[in-house]
Structures are given as structure tokens and as C-alpha cells.
Amino acid sequence: MANGRVTVIDIAKAAGVSKSTVSLVLQGSPLVNEGTRTKVNAVMRDLGYVYNRGAANLRQSSAKSKIIGVVVNDLTNSFFAELAVGIDLVVQDAGFVQFLANTSESLDRQTEVIASMREHGISGLVVSPARGSRAINFKALVSAGMPVVAVVRPVPGAKVSSLMSDNHTGMFAAVEHLAKLGHTRIAFFGGFEDTAIFQERLAGYRDGIAAAGLGYDEGLVFACAPSRAEGAKAVARAMAADDRPTGGVCFNDAVAFGVYDGLRARRLEPGVDFAIVGFDDVIEAGTSVPALTTIAVDPQGMGRRAAQLLLKQINAGKAEAEAVVTPVRLVVRESCGVNRMKPGRRSA
Amino acid sequence: MANGRVTVIDIAKAAGVSKSTVSLVLQGSPLVNEGTRTKVNAVMRDLGYVYNRGAANLRQSSAKSKIIGVVVNDLTNSFFAELAVGIDLVVQDAGFVQFLANTSESLDRQTEVIASMREHGISGLVVSPARGSRAINFKALVSAGMPVVAVVRPVPGAKVSSLMSDNHTGMFAAVEHLAKLGHTRIAFFGGFEDTAIFQERLAGYRDGIAAAGLGYDEGLVFACAPSRAEGAKAVARAMAADDRPTGGVCFNDAVAFGVYDGLRARRLEPGVDFAIVGFDDVIEAGTSVPALTTIAVDPQGMGRRAAQLLLKQINAGKAEAEAVVTPVRLVVRESCGVNRMKPGRRSA
DNA sequence: CTTGCAATTTGGATCGATCCAAATTATCCG
DNA sequence: CGGATAATTTGGATCGATCCAAATTGCAAG
Numbered sequence: 001m002a003n004g005r006v007t008v009i010d011i012a013k014a015a016g017v018s019k020s021t022v023s024l025v026l027q028g029s030p031l032v033n034e035g036t037r038t039k040v041n042a043v044m045r046d047l048g049y050v051y052n053r054g055a056a057n058l059r060q061s062s063a064k065s066k067i068i069g070v071v072v073n074d075l076t077n078s079f080f081a082e083l084a085v086g087i088d089l090v091v092q093d094a095g096f097v098q099f100l101a102n103t104s105e106s107l108d109r110q111t112e113v114i115a116s117m118r119e120h121g122i123s124g125l126v127v128s129p130a131r132g133s134r135a136i137n138f139k140a141l142v143s144a145g146m147p148v149v150a151v152v153r154p155v156p157g158a159k160v161s162s163l164m165s166d167n168h169t170g171m172f173a174a175v176e177h178l179a180k181l182g183h184t185r186i187a188f189f190g191g192f193e194d195t196a197i198f199q200e201r202l203a204g205y206r207d208g209i210a211a212a213g214l215g216y217d218e219g220l221v222f223a224c225a226p227s228r229a230e231g232a233k234a235v236a237r238a239m240a241a242d243d244r245p246t247g248g249v250c251f252n253d254a255v256a257f258g259v260y261d262g263l264r265a266r267r268l269e270p271g272v273d274f275a276i277v278g279f280d281d282v283i284e285a286g287t288s289v290p291a292l293t294t295i296a297v298d299p300q301g302m303g304r305r306a307a308q309l310l311l312k313q314i315n316a317g318k319a320e321a322e323a324v325v326t327p328v329r330l331v332v333r334e335s336c337g338v339n340r341m342k343p344g345r346r347s348a
Numbered sequence: 349m350a351n352g353r354v355t356v357i358d359i360a361k362a363a364g365v366s367k368s369t370v371s372l373v374l375q376g377s378p379l380v381n382e383g384t385r386t387k388v389n390a391v392m393r394d395l396g397y398v399y400n401r402g403a404a405n406l407r408q409s410s411a412k413s414k415i416i417g418v419v420v421n422d423l424t425n426s427f428f429a430e431l432a433v434g435i436d437l438v439v440q441d442a443g444f445v446q447f448l449a450n451t452s453e454s455l456d457r458q459t460e461v462i463a464s465m466r467e468h469g470i471s472g473l474v475v476s477p478a479r480g481s482r483a484i485n486f487k488a489l490v491s492a493g494m495p496v497v498a499v500v501r502p503v504p505g506a507k508v509s510s511l512m513s514d515n516h517t518g519m520f521a522a523v524e525h526l527a528k529l530g531h532t533r534i535a536f537f538g539g540f541e542d543t544a545i546f547q548e549r550l551a552g553y554r555d556g557i558a559a560a561g562l563g564y565d566e567g568l569v570f571a572c573a574p575s576r577a578e579g580a581k582a583v584a585r586a587m588a589a590d591d592r593p594t595g596g597v598c599f600n601d602a603v604a605f606g607v608y609d610g611l612r613a614r615r616l617e618p619g620v621d622f623a624i625v626g627f628d629d630v631i632e633a634g635t636s637v638p639a640l641t642t643i644a645v646d647p648q649g650m651g652r653r654a655a656q657l658l659l660k661q662i663n664a665g666k667a668e669a670e671a672v673v674t675p676v677r678l679v680v681r682e683s684c685g686v687n688r689m690k691p692g693r694r695s696a
Numbered sequence: 697c698t699t700g701c702a703a704t705t706t707g708g709a710t711c712g713a714t715c716c717a718a719a720t721t722a723t724c725c726g
Numbered sequence: 727c728g729g730a731t732a733a734t735t736t737g738g739a740t741c742g743a744t745c746c747a748a749a750t751t752g753c754a755a756g
Contacts, residue, residue, distance in 0.1 A: 005492075007712055018736045023714060033734060048488065051467045054402040054413075055712035058741045065402075067468065070448075075436070076648075081429040088423070088450045092457065097464050100418075100448035102436045109440065116445050119399045120415065140396065144353075228635075257635070284632060287576075287605070300424075355742055366706045371744060381704060403742035406711045 006049045015043040026051065057121055063314060066096045068307075069117035069125040071110060073153075075102040078282055079299045080128060083151065086303020087126055094311055103130045111137060118146075124310045128152045131195065135159075147313035151306045154196045161313065161322045163306045167200035168207070170295040170328040174249040174277040175208025177293070177330055181337065183275060187220045187248035189234045190255030198223070198251065201279065205249060226251050231258020232265065239266055247275030247337070253282045256292055256335070275337040277330075291333035302326055354397045363391040374399065405469055411662060414444045416655075417465035417473040419458060421501075423450040426630055427647045428476060431499065434651020435474055442659055451478045459485060466494075472658045476500045479543070483507075495661035499654045502544045509661065509670045511654045515548035516555070518643035518676040522597040522625040523556025525641070525678055529685065531623060535568045535596035537582045538603030546571070546599065549627065553597060574599050579606020580613065587614055595623030595685070601630045604640055604683070623685040625678075639681035650674055 008026070012019040017036060024032045025040045032040075043049075057065050070087055072080045084100060091098050099122060101113035110130045114137075117125065124147040129137075135157035141148055148160040155162070178186050188205045191198035202221065209216050222238055224230040231254065238245055239262075250256040256278030260270045270276050271290035278285060278294035285292040305326060313320075332338060356374070360367040365384060372380045373388045380388075391397075405413050418435055420428045432448060439446050447470060449461035458478045462485075465473065472495040477485075483505035489496055496508040503510075526534050536553045539546035550569065557564050570586055572578040579602065586593055587610075598604040604626030608618045618624050619638035626633060629644035653674060661670075680686060 005712095008714095009712080019713080020715085020736050021734085024735085026713085031734065036734085048492075050492075052406075052469070052712055053467045054405050054469050055741090056714065057402050058400075058406060058712080058743090059714040060741085075429055075433050076426070078424070078426055078429065081423055081426065084448075085423050085450050088448075092449065092461065095464075097447045097449065097461065097468060099445050100432075100436075101440065101445065102433050113440065113445065116443075119401045120445060121400070121402050144396075144398075289637060353742095356744095357742080367743080368706050368745085369704085372705085374743085379704065384704085400742055403711090404744070406713090406742080407744040408711085 005052075006047045007052070010047060011040060011043050011049055014047060015040045063123045063317065065121040065123045067120065067122050068096055068098050068310060068314075069114065069122040069127075070098045070100045071103060071113055071117075071125065071127040071129075072100070073103050073105050073110075073128050073130045075100075079280055080152075082299035083128065083303040083306075086300035086305075087307040088303075089300075090304050090307035090311070094307075096311075105130045107132055107137065114138075114141065118144075122146075124148070124314045126151060126306050126310055129155050131192075145318070147310055149306050149310045149313075151302060152197075156196065159321050161309060161324070163302060163309060163324045163326060165297040165302065166325050166328050167197055168204035170279060170297070170330075171201040171204030171249060172208040172211070173328075173330045174279070174295055175205055176212060177332070177336060178247045178249065178275055178277060179208070179212035179214065181247075181275065183245075183247040184214055185217075185220065185243065185245040185247075186214070187222060187235075187238050187245035188251075189222050189238070189248050189259055190224050190226050190231055190251030192225065193223045201251060220245055220248075224255070226255055228254050228258040228261065231255035232262035233258075235259045235262035236265070239263075239268075245274075247277075249277045250279060253278035253280045253285050253292060253294055256294065257284070257288065260288070260335075271335040271337050276335040278335075281331055285331075286333070290335045293333045293336035293338075294331055295328050296331045297326070297328050353400075354395045355400070358395060359388065359391050359397055362395060363388045411471045411665065413469040413471045415468065415470045416444055416446050416658060416662075417462065417470040417475075418446045418448045419451060419461055419465075419473065419475040419477075420448070421451050421453050421458075421476050421478045423448075427628055428500075430647035431476065431651040431654075434648035434653075435655040436651075437648075438652050438655035438659070442655075444659075453478045455480055455485070462486075462489065466492075470494075472496070472662045474499060474654050474658055477503050479540075493666070495658055497654050497658045497661075499650060500545075504544065507669050509657060509672070511650060511657060511672045511674060513645040513650065514673050514676050515545055516552035518627060518645070518678075519549045519552030519597060520556040520559070521676075521678045522627070522643055523553055524560060525680070525684060526595045526597065526623055526625060527556070527560035527562065529595075529623065531593075531595040532562055533565075533568065533591065533593040533595075534562070535570060535583075535586050535593035536599075537570050537586070537596050537607055538572050538574050538579055538599030540573065541571045549599060568593055568596075572603070574603055576602050576606040576609065579603035580610035581606075583607045583610035584613070587611075587616075593622075595625075597625045598627060601626040601628045601633050601640060601642055604642065605632075605636065608636070608683075619683040619685050624683040626683070629679055633679075634681070638683045641681045641684035641686075642679055643676050644679045645674070645676045 008019045008022045011022045025037050074080050099117050103110040107130050126149045128151050133155050138158045142159050150160050150162045206216050222234040224234045256276050263270050263274050278292045281294045281296035285294050356367045356370045359370045373385050422428055447465050451458040455478050474497045476499050481503050486506045490507050498508050498510045554564050570582040572582045604624050607624050611618050611622050626640045626642035629642045633640040633642050
């Protein structure tokens with residue numbers, strides 16, 4: 001009993017029908033008589049039958065495995081954890097299960113886990129690509145006709161669907177907000193210059209500066225790793241310059257908190273002596289002191305949309321790449337200095 | 349090419365050998381000639397062969413599926429996200445993949461996903477049980493001989509392995525620390541009274557109070573939901589009493605941050621006017637103001653240990669329940685008031 | 697040039713479900 | 727009641743890999 005598991009044949013024998021009938025019951029076919037159905041179901045309960053999807057998938061098309069893969073680059077980042085939860089929600093409701101793997105930004109890990117997931121018969125993949133992912137990393141999947149949705153980060157050149165937040169519009173709004181508050185020297189902090197997201201956000205920044213009638217100054221762009229520690233260093237560089245900025249937009253919230261640290265190290269109070277806007281709206285943004293003005297992207301919502309997009313493609317049978325941009329919105333809190341900035345510091 | 353996938357038979361034909369030989373190559377058997385092996389491997393690469401584990405598992409014992417299930421009660425909580433990452437690390441290294449599902453504390457969801465995972469042939473399960481989980485929820489798994497490791501929360505009565513942090517010792521140390529700093533009226537904040545963890549931590553508190561030669565006062569225990577908002581309310585209740593505490597230990601860090609809020613609402617500064625010790629050591633504990641003194645439990649380490657324990661049981665073939673307690677340690681930062689408390693407030 | 701033994705290779709049977717064409721049973725109607 | 731029609735049920739064949747007993751090959755010794 002411990003090892004010999006119950007199969008359709010056992011059920012069939014016990015219920016006095018054929019295995020084909022049991023199979024029909026399992027699939028909820030309308031062909032089977034109501035009486036037999038209930039009897040078979042009863043027997044299944046009694047014997048503790050467990051459906052073997054592996055066996056079923058062998059006979060069926062691989063698109064019916066009811067398994068999807070989810071690969072994220074950093075699950076310890078609450079942004080991606082939320083994303084995974086959003087995916088999970090939709091996927092569970094659809095009766096799927098998800099393989100979830102964390103790559104820690106390692107391309108090798110990513111390649112390994114995707115291969116492993118393929119072997120296990122996933123019918124689709126949602127991936128937040130590790131840094132440096134290229135089209136070639138998804139070539140095999142795509143040419144096998146597997147639906148793939150890339151989230152958060154684009155994969156240049158790959159024929160996969162994508163779901164990105166509206167980086168350009170978000171950063172544009174952030175700059176616009178600071179400009180309206182009277183800032184004329186607005187810095188840009190953080191991000192790796194060789195990533196597509198950085199370029200999108202920087203473009204939004206640049207266009208925002210232009211739209212506000214200010215001149216774009218390359219010297220106000222302080223790229224660095226998108227971490228708290230590096231954000232602190234970046235603002236230190238900015239404040240060491242001659243013509244200091246009076247406020248700045250940040251690549252993400254982690255950098256923004258780093259800017260808090262860097263300012264305080266110079267005895268400047270964020271939101272009072274210097275205006276800051278972040279990007280992402282992580283949980284801590286609302287509870288930090290001062291509360292962080294930032295661009296909210298709703299990672300859980302993105303996860304839900306990504307899963308829906310993927311399921312749609314799985315059900316459609318054939319997957320044609322589709323690019324979706326999800327809206328973002330400016331959340332005004334305290335760090336931008338609304339009603340808090342010392343007037344003396346203002347330039348205009 | 350898009351749909352007709354490559355099988356061992358295709359490989360066999362192309363390489364001019366039998367499918368049995370291809371199978372032996374796949375399993376890395378030493379029986380096969382080195383020349384044939386390389387040729388077969390080359391053909392597999394050329395044809396883009398993808399191993400079908402589902403088919404293989406059908407013939408083999410279910411313990412070899414190389415899939416484990418991971419079920420967590422709240423993935424948006426960074427504690428559990430870290431736990432999942434720890435599990436992922438070990439599991440990936442062992443060549444397994446994991447199904448990960450989030451239950452959001454819903455028992456129904458938990459039941460569903462576990463059933464689904466079983467159907468997909470997991471060879472073991474790590475579960476951080478949803479609130480209210482009872483032995484019956486895991487009965488079917490256990491009697492089927494499936495290795496199960498419960499983490500973080502115990503499942504009373506269930507014959508599953510468990511991996512818990514040392515709640516008693518941790519809370520004991522927290523109280524001891526505050527007592528050494530001179531506090532004589534130490535409160536306990538937060539937690540649901542009907543959970544096992546609460547009882548363990550409360551027992552640690554009580555024993556710590558006794559060991560410090562102080563009298564246990566039930567009126568100093570303020571139970572509440574383990575959230576920030578409720579923590580704030582709890583401390584409000586505490587400070588409204590006649591004989592106020594001068595410090596407190598908290599069920600977890602979220603409650604501790606709530607206590608910060610509640611104190612500030614009464615114009616009291618945490619770590620100066622009132623000493624606080626948390627439990628968990630979440631990421632924000634180190635960066636909050638004041639930095640939170642807390643009991644560190646290393647969730648990622650717990651995840652790793654849990655995965656190792658599970659893999660051990662899977663490999664052992666037969667799973668006998670085992671209970672492991674993981675050590676915790678006191679991390680002294682600022683909120684306990686070391687060198688910061690106003691002397692006047694001290695009672696002794 | 698056999699024989700003996702190790703090294704390789706191989707053809708079916710098998711895992712647990714699905715699918716299909718065909719068989720069986722039930723129901724209806726003139 | 728016979729025959730048509732609808733409603734159910736059923737026995738292989740099948741999916742893609744593994745396993746096993748048996749066959750084949752290679753090679754050195756006699």
C-alpha cells in the first residue's frame with residue numbers, strides 16, 4: 001500500500017468497469033452515465049487514488065502539461081517576490097502549477113533551470129531575465145514554439161512577448177514633478193548604463209528636462225549599481241561638484257534610500273535640503289522617514305498580467321510575440337519636499 | 349519540426365544504434381563504449397533533443413522525479429521569500445526543480461496546491477503551513493510515504509519532520525538583555541495566542557523574566573495580530589496602564605516597528621524613552637531609525653537546512669520524522685537603548 | 697581456428713493514462 | 727416486435743523513456 005500506487009486499472013476493477021470508462025470519468029466527459037460516474041468517483045476516493053499527470057501528458061500534447069516555469073533574477077528583492085505572487089495567483093486559479101527558480105543574476109543558472117524546466121515539460125515560461133540575457137538564451141525555446149513572456153527587463157532581439165513598465169513615462173513624470181516644484185538642476189542617480197531599462201529611464205529623464213525648458217546636462221547623470229550603498233556614493237559625487245543639483249530622480253527606490261544616507265552623511269535632510277523621487281514604490285517607500293515620493297509600478301499586478309498573457313498564448317496554441325507596456329503612476333509623499341523644502345535653497 | 353519532438357528513437361536511428369543504447373548514454377552508464385557515447389551525444393545535440401522526464405518517471409519509482417514542492421504561507425513577507433531562496437539554492441544544486449506555491453494563509457489553497465503537486469509527482473515537500481494547519485491536512489501525504497518537512501511553524505500531531513527556530517531561547521535572550529540593561533517592567537507585544545510559536549516565545553519570555561529574578565505579570569502581555577498596525581495599538585494599550593513598562597520584547601519585527609509608531613504617536617522616542625527588541629531580523633531591521641535590536645533567525649539558512657533535510661529523506665528512501673531546531677542569536681543595535689536610554693526612566 | 701569470457705548492444709515488455717474505432721446496451725417508433 | 731438511433735462502454739494501440747534477459751561482438755588464450 002505504501003509503494004504500490006493505485007492506477008486507473010485498480011479503480012476499473014474495483015468499480016466493475018473498464019479503464020477507458022475510468023479515464024472518461026477523470027476527464028469529466030459527458031459521455032459517461034451519471035450512475036457510473038458517481039460510483040467510479042466513490043471508488044477513487046475509497047482507494048485514495050492520485051491522478052498521474054506525468055502519464056497523461058505522455059499521451060497528450062505537451063501544451064497541456066498544466067505547468068509553467070517562472071524564472072526570476074532576484075527573489076530576495078521584494079519587487080520580484082511580489083511579481084511571483086501575482087503570477088502565482090493567476091496560475092493557481094487556472095489550475096496550473098509553477099516551477100519557480102531564482103537565478104541570482106547568473107546567466108548559467110538561468111540556462112540550467114530553463115533546460116531543466118523544459119525537460120519537465122513546462123507549457124510556457126515567464127522570465128525576468130538575468131542581467132546580460134541575450135536572444136540566443138531563448139532561441140531554443142522560441143523555435144520549439146514555446147510561449148515565453150519576458151517581464152521587467154527586455155531581451156533585445158528575442159522573439160518573445162514582453163511586459164514592461166512604462167519607464168519613459170514614469171521618469172518623465174518624476175522630472176516634471178520636480179520641475180514644477182521649482183527645481184532647475186535635477187540629477188539622475190543610479191543604474192547600469194548598459195541595460196535597456198537604464199536607457200529608457202534616462203530617455204524619460206532627458207525628455208522631461210527638455211519639456212520643462214531646462215537644459216540637459218550630462219554632468220548631472222550619476223550612474224552606479226542600483227543599490228543603496230552605491231546610491232549613497234553617487235550623491236556624494238553629485239554634492240562635491242561646483243554647481244550642485246537641488247534635487248534628483250533615482251533609478252529605483254534602493255538608490256533613493258542610498259541618496260538619503262549620502263545626504264545625511266553631509267548633514268543634509270532629504271525632502272528638506274534636497275528633493276528626491278524614487279522608482280518602483282517598494283513596501284518601505286511608504287514607511288520610510290521621510291516617506292519616499294516615487295513612481296509606483298505595482299509588481300503584483302505585473303505578475304498577474306504576465307501570467308494572463310502567457311496563459312492566453314498557451315491556450316491559443318501558437319504563440320506570437322506581443323509587447324505590453326504597463327502604466328505607472330507618480331506617488332507624491334514627502335521626499336520631494338512638497339511644502340517642506342527650505343525656500344533659500346530654491347534656484348527659481 | 350515545431351510540433352514533432354525528437355525522441356530516443358529518432359536519436360537511435362540517426363546514430364545507427366538501438367534506443368536501448370541511447371537510453372544507456374542518457375543515464376551515463378559505464379557499459380557503453382566511449383566511441384558510441386560521443387557519437388550519440390553529438391546526434392542529440394544536432395537534433396536538439398530534449399529529455400522527457402515525464403516519460404522516464406513513468407517507468408521509474410516516483411521518488412526519482414527530481415521535483416520537490418515548496419508551499420509557503422506568505423511569499424510577500426521577505427522572511428519567507430528568503431526562505432524560498434535558501435531552498436532553491438540547495439534544490440538547484442541537487443539537480444531538482446521546485447514547484448512553489450503561495451497560500452496567503454488559506455488552508456483551502458494549501459490543500460489544493462498540495463494535491464496538485466502530488467499529481468505532478470513531487471518526491472518531497474517543504475511547507476511553511478498556513479495558519480490553522482492540522483495533522484489531517486498532511487495525513488494523505490504521510491501515509492503515502494512522502495517525505496514532508498514543516499518549517500517555521502509546527503503542525504501539531506503530524507508525523508512530519510520539522511525545522512523550527514529556537515523560539516524559546518531567542519525570547520529568553522531578548523528578555524535577559526533588557527533585564528541586564530536595568531529594566532524591571534518588560535512587556536511582551538504581539539502574536540496570536542492560539543499559535544504554537546506564540547506559546548513558545550511567550551514561554552521563553554516568562555522563563556527569562558523568572559531567570560532575571562523579576563515577577564511574571566500577565567498584565568504585561570499584549571497579544572495582537574503580528575502586524576505593524578496592531579503593534580502600534582498594542583503599545584498604546586500598554587502605555588495607558590498605570591504601572592507602565594519601560595521596555596518590551598516583540599513577537600516579530602513587524603510588531604516592533606508598530607511599537608515605534610505607537611510610541612512616536614505619544615511623543616516617545618523608541619530606544620530612548622522605551623527599549624524595544626524584535627524577532628526575525630528582517631532586512632529593514634538594520635536600516636530603520638533607530639536600528640532594531642532583534643533576534644536573528646537567518647531564514648535563508650533555514651531554507652537551506654530544510655532542503656537538505658528533505659533531500660536526505662528522499663535519498664534515504666524511507667522518511668522518518670525528525671525534529672530540528674535552528675539556533676538564533678541576539679543582534680544588539682540601537683532600539684534596546686544601549687547607551688541611549690534617559691537615565692531618569694530607569695527603575696533600577 | 698576454436699573456445700571462453702568480458703565488453704557492448706539490443707529487442708521486447710513495461711510504466712499509467714489517453715484516444716479511437718468498434719462493440720454493447722438502452723430507448724424509441726412505427 | 728424489429729430495426730433504427732442514441733447512449734454507454736470497451737479493448738487494444740500509443741506516448742517516450744527504462745529495464746531485463748538474451749544476443750552479439752571483440753579479443754586473448756589454448
